Amino acid sequence: MIREINESDLKGLFELYTQLHGNPVPKETAELSALCGKILDDENHHIIVAEEDGKIVSSCVCVIVPNLTNGQRPYALIENVVTDEVFRCRGLATACLDFAREISRKENCYKIMLMTGSKEDSTLRFYERAGYNRSDKTAFIQWL
Numbered sequence: 205m206i207r208e209i210n211e212s213d214l215k216g217l218f219e220l221y222t223q224l225h226g227n228p229v230p231k232e233t234a235e236l237s238a239l240c241g242k243i244l245d246d247e248n249h250h251i252i253v254a255e256e257d258g259k260i261v262s263s264c265v266c267v268i269v270p271n272l273t274n275g276q277r278p279y280a281l282i283e284n285v286v287t288d289e290v291f292r293c294r295g296l297a298t299a300c301l302d303f304a305r306e307i308s309r310k311e312n313c314y315k316i317m318l319m320t321g322s323k324e325d326s327t328l329r330f331y332e333r334a335g336y337n338r339s340d341k342t343a344f345i346q347w348l
Contacts, residue, residue, distance in 0.1 A: 205254070205255045205256075205329060206220045206252065206253070206296075206299045206300060206302075206303045207245070207252070207253060207291045207303075208250055208251065208252060208253070208256050208257070209214070209251040209252070209253050209260075209263075210244075212245060213242070213255075214240055216259060216260035217251065217253065217260050217263060218230060219260070220260050220261070220262075220263060220286055220288055221232075221284070221286065222288055223288060223289060224284060224286040229272075230282050235281070246285075246326050248267060248268040248269070248270075249265070249267050250265065250266040250268070250304065250307050251265050252264050252266060252300045252302070252303045252304055252307075254287075254291075254296040254299060254300055256291065256296075256346075257281070259288075259328065261285065261287065261288040261290075261291040261296060262272055262287040262288065262296035262297050262299075263286055263287075263300060264282055264283070264284060264297070264300045264301055265282065265283045265284045266280055266281070266282055266287040266304035266305055266307055266308065267280065267283070267294060267315075268307070268308070268311045268313065269279070269281060273330070275314070277312050277313060277314040278311055278312065278313050278314075279313050279314060279315045279316070279317065280304065280307070280308040280313045280315070280316040280317070281317050281318075281320040282301065282316060282317065283318075284328055285301070285318070285320075286296055286337050288312075297334075298330075298333075298334055301334045301335075302334075304316070305335070312323065316336075317341070318331060319343050319345075
């Protein structure tokens with residue numbers, strides 16, 4: 205099942221995120237609870253998940269950014285695309301990205317941007333098969 209996250213999914217999402225750049229499961233604190241509440245309450249922040257047998261097994265984040273150019277149409281950013289290694293190659297990440305595209309269309313976005321740090325050909329081909337291209341823009345990152 206592909207859907208947006210709810211508060212009861214956060215523990216499963218954090219466990220999935222351990223497979224994304226080695227993120228540890230964060231400690232439950234008031235600050236973490238406040239951050240989660242802020243994200244869940246933000247109508248422009250969409251955490252999309254694939255659930256199988258009650259377990260969160262794939263996810264991506266889609267953020268809608270209001271914009272003053274391109275006819276004042278917003279754009280979307282995709283981040284944190286991850287699938288549990290046991291559930292890969294089943295189309296779950298593609299389904300999450302498709303769900304994000306539908307949100308972006310509904311919000312009248314004129315583009316969706318996605319960046320990856322991966323240099324793996326299989327990952328880059330996956331994003332191309334999902335409809336993204338690597339030739340239109342050049343990304344620059346400044347780490348803080």
